[in-house]
Amino acid sequence: MTLPTGAAADPDDLAAGADEHLLGRGLRNIGDMIRIKPKPFAVGAAGAMINTGMTLLLSYVIGWVVAGIAVPAYESGEVALGTVLLGVAALLGTSIIRFSSMCARRIGAGVMQFGVQAEWRRRITRRYLALPVSWHQKHPTGTLLSNANADVEAATRPLAPLPFACGTLFMVVVAMIAFFTIDWAIALVALGMFPALFALNAVFATRMAPRAKRAQELRAEVSAVGHESFDGALVVKAMGREAAETERFSASATELRDAMIGVGRLRAAFEPAISGLPEIAVLVALLVGLARFEAGAIDLEQLVTVSFMFSVLAFPVRAIGWVLGDLPASVVGRARVDHVLSATGDMAYGYEELPPSTAPARLEFDAVAYAYPDGHEALREVTFSVEPGTTVALVGATGSGKSTLAHLAARLIDPTRGTVRLDGFDVRDLDHASLARTTALVQQIPFVFDDTVRANLALGRPGLDDERLWDALVAAGAEKFVLNLDDGLDTEVGERGTSLSGGQRQRLTLARALAGDPRLLVLDDATSAVDPKVESQILAGLKDSSDAASVLVVAYRRATIALADEVVFLEGGRITARGPHAELLRTHQPYADLVTAYERAEAEREFDTEFNDEEGAA
Numbered sequence: 341m342t343l344p345t346g347a348a349a350d351p352d353d354l355a356a357g358a359d360e361h362l363l364g365r366g367l368r369n370i371g372d373m374i375r376i377k378p379k380p381f382a383v384g385a386a387g388a389m390i391n392t393g394m395t396l397l398l399s400y401v402i403g404w405v406v407a408g409i410a411v412p413a414y415e416s417g418e419v420a421l422g423t424v425l426l427g428v429a430a431l432l433g434t435s436i437i438r439f440s441s442m443c444a445r446r447i448g449a450g451v452m453q454f455g456v457q458a459e460w461r462r463r464i465t466r467r468y469l470a471l472p473v474s475w476h477q478k479h480p481t482g483t484l485l486s487n488a489n490a491d492v493e494a495a496t497r498p499l500a501p502l503p504f505a506c507g508t509l510f511m512v513v514v515a516m517i518a519f520f521t522i523d524w525a526i527a528l529v530a531l532g533m534f535p536a537l538f539a540l541n542a543v544f545a546t547r548m549a550p551r552a553k554r555a556q557e558l559r560a561e562v563s564a565v566g567h568e569s570f571d572g573a574l575v576v577k578a579m580g581r582e583a584a585e586t587e588r589f590s591a592s593a594t595e596l597r598d599a600m601i602g603v604g605r606l607r608a609a610f611e612p613a614i615s616g617l618p619e620i621a622v623l624v625a626l627l628v629g630l631a632r633f634e635a636g637a638i639d640l641e642q643l644v645t646v647s648f649m650f651s652v653l654a655f656p657v658r659a660i661g662w663v664l665g666d667l668p669a670s671v672v673g674r675a676r677v678d679h680v681l682s683a684t685g686d687m688a689y690g691y692e693e694l695p696p697s698t699a700p701a702r703l704e705f706d707a708v709a710y711a712y713p714d715g716h717e718a719l720r721e722v723t724f725s726v727e728p729g730t731t732v733a734l735v736g737a738t739g740s741g742k743s744t745l746a747h748l749a750a751r752l753i754d755p756t757r758g759t760v761r762l763d764g765f766d767v768r769d770l771d772h773a774s775l776a777r778t779t780a781l782v783q784q785i786p787f788v789f790d791d792t793v794r795a796n797l798a799l800g801r802p803g804l805d806d807e808r809l810w811d812a813l814v815a816a817g818a819e820k821f822v823l824n825l826d827d828g829l830d831t832e833v834g835e836r837g838t839s840l841s842g843g844q845r846q847r848l849t850l851a852r853a854l855a856g857d858p859r860l861l862v863l864d865d866a867t868s869a870v871d872p873k874v875e876s877q878i879l880a881g882l883k884d885s886s887d888a889a890s891v892l893v894v895a896y897r898r899a900t901i902a903l904a905d906e907v908v909f910l911e912g913g914r915i916t917a918r919g920p921h922a923e924l925l926r927t928h929q930p931y932a933d934l935v936t937a938y939e940r941a942e943a944e945r946e947f948d949t950e951f952n953d954e955e956g957a958a
């Protein structure tokens with residue numbers, strides 16, 4: 341199985357039995373990452389090679405200083421100043437180049453690793469935003485965060501020691517040539533060390549793969565549970581579920597801890613062996629070297645050189661072990677990243693552009709059906725239109741399909757059958773800009789960013805000056821409360837708008853939609869937290885304004901419903917009645933029953949509010 345960038349990769353393929361090609365997949369992953377950041381890799385690898393070259397050269401310099409300067413000086417009792425200076429200059433020069441190249445190696449490795457991480461995070465974010473609502477519904481936010489963090493980090497982990505390992509490989513090749521030119525017996529010791537090291541790593545990687553996979557999954561799970569708990573902190577507190585929620589989080593965290601300890605245990609068992617092997621090879625080489633020196637096969641300078649070469653090789657060889665040791669987790673992380681990058685089902689946009697216009701749009705549902713991915717058919721044979729400048733109210737019992745219809749109107753989802761048209765164009769054929777310019781959806785649960793009121797209203801859209809924003813605030817009935825905020829439009833609203841009430845947040849998001857001058861406004865119970873009288877005033881205002889948009893509104897309150905030019909009544913995903921509110925009240929009993937029930941509930945709520953106010957006053 342290959343892992344080209346963006347290829348479909350199922351993390352489940354990494355189950356214990358499917359990791360035979362782990363080394364190949366890990367190396368391919370490294371190859372892909374080098375292609376993303378070739379220059380920093382080149383700098384890091386060049387630095388590493390110069391560094392190792394200098395280290396090897398140092399072996400010769402030390403051999404020469406010991407055998408050519410120190411020993412003769414010791415034997416003759418005198419030493420020439422020029423020779424000493426030359427020795428010092430040689431040692432200093434090689435050391436300075438060695439340390440500078442070490443800096444280049446580290447900088448190259450860092451820039452490469454963090455650069456690839458940033459690139460993948462960008463790709464993942466772009467992908468998340470391109471994927472349809474149905475995909476997001478199946479993937480908890482915490483898991484998505486884990487993909488962009490823990491998985492990206494795991495996938496790129498081998499990059500940190502990679503240039504070092506490349507330099508080491510280069511060093512090994514040069515050292516092997518040097519060993520063979522000096523003495524075949526010493527060369528054989530080195531030759532035996534590398535296959536043993538690779539074999540040990542192969543066993544380690546095979547054992548590590550399933551553990552690394554489980555640990556990555558659990559990281560995502562802990563992130564998902566944590567995100568949900570913190571997100572729902574208010575509910576947890578209000579329902580007194582702190583202990584149960586802590587227990588739920590602890591269970592996931594404990595499982596992750598156990599999995600990580602399992603990973604640690606395996607590392608603890610293998611890493612000393614992987615690190616110790618080169619040290620053992622140094623000892624063996626020293627013994628063999630001494631025997632060869634005594635036998636007269638090598639001289640003192642050669643003995644010092646090979647001994648130093650072996651001892652300086654022992655540490656860098658571990659870098660190869662680090663890269664190999666990080667491969668299992670990196671393959672798992674990469675597969676999880678690719679799982680997102682290769683996810684399909686985007687809402688592809690068309691190429692048709694809606695002609696520029698400020699006139700209200702026409703929305704048409706033509707024999708539309710929609711089934712959720714689980715097969716549940718939420719809408720069937722829905723046919724109706726919202727004529728330009730009119731307001732159509734969607735009314736129906738809970739679960740009858742109103743929100744699904746609103747999402748279709750805003751093209752958050754596409755119908756499974758039938759067509760949704762905007763000004764006569766199939767919405768699937770329209771380009772993104774035309775759709776964004778024309779339609780605005782306001783949902784029941786308002787999302788407010790942790791920013792100022794102004795930034796929340798403008799959302800970075802060009803041309804929205806303060807005058808336009810105030811007009812939108814007036815139309816959304818939000819002008820007074822924004823004027824009363826300490827810093828007006830510059831007031832910071834806090835994370836998710838915590839400093840605002842539910843009704844204020846709703847009006848802010850309505851104003852945000854209106855600021856873009858949409859030609860079609862889709863309101864999915866968008867003013868439910870607003871006082872009923874204010875809600876009616878807002879909707880009446882929208883309807884009467886000179887540049888009125890067409891409005892599709894999911895409505896529950898009788899006064900709101902009565903404002904609509906037409907009511908579309910949904911039952912079980914089908915339209916069972918259509919017409920003006922007054923007419924439906926007379927002719928369609930289920931409609932009359934539902935609206936009366938809404939009215940009764942509203943009256944009871946108002947009574948409770950007044951009663952509580954009076955109690956409070958008393």
Ligand SMILES: Nc1ncnc2c1ncn2[C@@H]1O[C@H](COP(=O)(O)OP(=O)(O)OP(=O)(O)O)[C@@H](O)[C@H]1O
Pocket residue numbers: 477712713714716717718736737738739740741742743744745
């Ligand atoms: N993501 C989903 N997956 C599967 N079924 C879904 C999903 N979302 C909604 N449904 C189902 O589709 C049907 C229509 O849901 P929808 O949210 O459109 O109803 P609604 O009329 O807006 O309800 P409410 O008034 O309670 O908001 C319901 O039966 C609901 O259970």
